[in-house]
Structures are given as structure tokens and as C-alpha cells.
Amino acid sequence: MDIVFNCPNCEQELAVDSAGAGTDIECPECHETITIPLPPVKNPAPPAEAAPAPSLAASVISSSAAAKIERHLKVPVGDKPTAVLIAKTNPPLGARKTSGEKRIRIHTIKHASCIESGHDKFDQKVTEFLNEIGEANMVGVHTISYTYFDVGTQKILNDYGVVILYRG
Numbered sequence: 001m002d003i004v005f006n007c008p009n010c011e012q013e014l015a016v017d018s019a020g021a022g023t024d025i026e027c028p029e030c031h032e033t034i035t036i037p038l039p040p041v042k043n044p045a046p047p048a049e050a051a052p053a054p055s056l057a058a059s060v061i062s063s064s065a066a067a068k069i070e071r072h073l074k075v076p077v078g079d080k081p082t083a084v085l086i087a088k089t090n091p092p093l094g095a096r097k098t099s100g101e102k103r104i105r106i107h108t109i110k111h112a113s114c115i116e117s118g119h120d121k122f123d124q125k126v127t128e129f130l131n132e133i134g135e136a137n138m139v140g141v142h143t144i145s146y147t148y149f150d151v152g153t154q155k156i157l158n159d160y161g162v163v164i165l166y167r168g
């Protein structure tokens with residue numbers, strides 16, 4: 001297999017056996033010492049462009065190296081969102097710390113204990129308590145049902161109530 005190329009000096013088309021690739025020869029036309037290009041560079045383009053070709057290859061290598069560096073840089077870039085996520089999880093932790101003086105508490109209001117002089121003051125008492133803690137400190141209100149022994153009727157009765165979770 002022959003390498004066909006042009007003399008960089010006189011542009012004479014030359015055909016050399018591929019075994020001589022990379023070696024210096026004397027151009028039979030202009031007697032200039034020229035380097036036989038490697039088989040992949042056997043394009044008929046003038047060797048003047050063969051010089052930019054390796055530099056292009058070098059730029060490809062450097063660009064691929066840059067791409068590799070970019071990938072390496074992308075890893076820290078990928079770490080940044082993680083750091084942001086950590087930073088995002090921090091404010092709630094900080095919020096918990098700042099509200100550290102306020103602890104989660106529960107307050108149970110049983111319906112039976114809100115009967116005063118025969119008047120059902122359950123709703124009123126729950127409302128009063130909710131207003132007391134304030135909406136901002138409200139965590140949740142859960143209904144409960146319970147049984148109790150009613151002394152008056154001597155019966156076990158079912159009743160209901162609420163458990164209020166709040167910060168206070």
C-alpha cells in the first residue's frame with residue numbers, strides 16, 4: 001500500500017510505500033528533505049495543510065482534554081446543587097433551632113370536661129385555646145374519642161375531644 005502525498009516544497013505528487021511513513025526522504029523533484037506522512041494523513045491535500053492537520057488533531061486532543069476537564073469541573077458543579085440542598089435543609093434546622101425555645105406541646109380538651117352547669121362549652125373552650133396559642137403556632141388538631149365513667153348516671157359513656165398540637 002502506497003502513501004500518496006504532495007511535496008510540501010514543490011507540491012509534486014509522490015507515492016511512497018507505507019513502510020516509509022514518518023521517515024525523511026529527499027524529494028525527487030526539488031531535492032528538499034521531506035517527511036513521508038503517516039497513512040491516515042495520505043489525503044491529497046498539500047502538506048502545507050498537513051501541518052495544520054496535526055495542530056487540529058492537537059486541538060481536538062486539547063478540546064477533548066478540555067472536555068475531560070469540563071467533566072471534572074461538572075462534578076463540583078454537580079456537588080453545588082447538593083450543597084444547595086444541604087443549605088436548603090439547613091434553614092429548617094435553623095428554624096427549629098431558633099424556635100428551640102418553643103417546643104411542640106399537646107393540649108387535650110375533653111368534651112365532658114367542658115360541661116359547666118349543664119352548658120356545653122366545648123366549642124367555646126377549644127376556640128379560646130386556639131386563639132390563645134395563635135394560628136402561627138398551630139401544628140394540628142386531632143379528634144379523639146374516649147370512654148369515661150359518669151358518676152351521675154353510673155354509666156360508662158362514650159365521648160369525644162380534641163388533641164391540639166402546638167408550639168409554645
Ligand SMILES: [Zn+2]
Nearest residue numbers: 007010027030
Ligand atoms: Zn519537492
